Amino acid sequence: MSLVVGIETSCDETGVAVLRNGEQVLSNVVSSQIDVHRVFGGVVPEIASRMHTEIISQLMEQALNEAGLSCKNGRPPVNAVAATFGPGLMGSLLVGLSFGRAVACAWKIPFVPVHHIEGHLFSAFLGENRPEFPYLALVVSGGHTQIVQCAAPHQYRILATTRDDAVGECFDKVARLLGLPYPGGPSIQKAAETGDDGAFDFPRGLVAKDTLDFSYSGLKTAVLYMLRERPDAAVPDVAASFQRAAVDALIQKTDRAVKQSGIHRLVIAGGVAANKRLRESAAQLDVELFLPPFAYCLDNGAMIAAAAHSRLQHGCPLPGDTPAAASISLVSKP
Ligand code: KG4
Ligand code: ZN
Numbered sequence: 001m002s003l004v005v006g007i008e009t010s011c012d013e014t015g016v017a018v019l020r021n022g023e024q025v026l027s028n029v030v031s032s033q034i035d036v037h038r039v040f041g042g043v044v045p046e047i048a049s050r051m052h053t054e055i056i057s058q059l060m061e062q063a064l065n066e067a068g069l070s071c072k073n074g075r076p077p078v079n080a081v082a083a084t085f086g087p088g089l090m091g092s093l094l095v096g097l098s099f100g101r102a103v104a105c106a107w108k109i110p111f112v113p114v115h116h117i118e119g120h121l122f123s124a125f126l127g128e129n130r131p132e133f134p135y136l137a138l139v140v141s142g143g144h145t146q147i148v149q150c151a152a153p154h155q156y157r158i159l160a161t162t163r164d165d166a167v168g169e170c171f172d173k174v175a176r177l178l179g180l181p182y183p184g185g186p187s188i189q190k191a192a193e194t195g196d197d198g199a200f201d202f203p204r205g206l207v208a209k210d211t212l213d214f215s216y217s218g219l220k221t222a223v224l225y226m227l228r229e230r231p232d233a234a235v236p237d238v239a240a241s242f243q244r245a246a247v248d249a250l251i252q253k254t255d256r257a258v259k260q261s262g263i264h265r266l267v268i269a270g271g272v273a274a275n276k277r278l279r280e281s282a283a284q285l286d287v288e289l290f291l292p293p294f295a296y297c298l299d300n301g302a303m304i305a306a307a308a309h310s311r312l313q314h315g316c317p318l319p320g321d322t323p324a325a326a327s328i329s330l331v332s333k334p
Helices: 034-038 045-066 090-107 116-126 167-177 184-192 217-229 235-261 276-282 301-313
Strands: 003-008 013-020 024-032 080-086 111-115 135-140 145-152 155-160 265-269 288-290
Touching: 003 045, 003 090, 003 116, 003 301, 013 045, 013 301, 024 045, 024 301, 034 045, 045 090, 080 090, 080 116, 080 301, 090 111, 111 116, 111 301, 116 135, 116 145, 116 265, 116 301, 135 235, 145 235, 155 235, 167 184, 167 217, 167 235, 184 235, 184 276, 217 235, 235 276, 265 276
Parallel strands: 003 080, 080 111, 135 265, 265 288
Antiparallel strands: 003 013, 013 024, 135 145, 145 155
C-alpha cells in the first residue's frame, strides 16, 4: 500500500491531501483565501504567502486526522510527501515546498516536487474513469490555456498555448469590468444563467487562423469597448455572450487538435474545467471525455499527490531539491 501526502500552495488555496494507491483520496482539505483577496479584486501575493504560512501546519494535521492516520514514533505511516514547485507565486510556492521538504525530512521519507500543471492533469485520474494513453488535455486555469498531448505517463508535448491572457484570467478581468466579484469564473457563470448569449457577438481569438494557439486579450478588449459604448448593457447578457465566445474558442481549437492528432480521448483540467458551459460543449465533441470531479478542478493537494504517486511508480520523480519556479513550462527540465 502506498500513502502520499500532497501539498498545494501555488496561488490562493492552501491544500493538503492524503492519497492511497494513487487513486483513493483519504482526505483533501482546502483552505481558500478568496474572501480576503476579493476586497482587492485579485490575489495579493504577499498576503497569500503569509496566509499559507499561518495555516499549513494545521491543515496537515487535519488531513492526517481525516485520513485516519495516527503517528507512531512521531510519524504517520506515509510513504512520500509531495508539493507544487511551480509555476505560481514565488512566496506562496516557497511555503508549501519548504514545509513539505521539512516534513519529509523529519519523517525520513522521499520528497517529490510536482509541476502544478501536471497536478491538474492528474485530477482527471481521480474520477471514476481514468484515461488511457495517448490522450489530449485541455488545461484551462487562471494562468494557463494549453492543449497538451500526453503520449505516455509523464511524456508531454504542448500543441497549443495562449499568446497573451489565459482564459481564466480573461474571466477574472471581464468580471471586474462588469463589477462582478473575484474570482470571475464562477461569478460570470452565475450571471450568465439568466442572460442571452446571443446579445453580443464577441470575437473568438485566432479561430480563423491556421494555428492551434489561443488568444484572449482581444476578447477582453472587445468587452471593454462595448461597455464604453453601452454602459447600460444588461450584465447577464454581457456575461452570457462573453462566456459563449470564451468557450467557443476553446472548443473549436480543441476540435481541431483532435482531428489533427487523431487522438480521440480528451481530459479537461484546471479551474475553468469547472465551467458548466464548457463541460456541456465538450460533451458534443467526437471524443471520449474525462472530466475531473468538481472538487478536484480547482487547486488542491489530491491532484499533487496523484501526480507524485505516478512519478514514483514510473521511477521518474523530480529531484527532491528542485527549486521553486514562478514560471516554468511543463516540458522544460526544472
Ligand atoms: O486552477 P485554478 O484553481 O488556479 C490556477 O492554477 O490558476 O484556476 C483558477 C481560475 C480562475 O481564473 C477562476 O476564475 C477560474 O479558474 N474558474 C472558472 C470557474 N471556476 C473557476 N472559470 C470559469 N467558470 C467557472 N465555473
Ligand atoms: Zn491551478
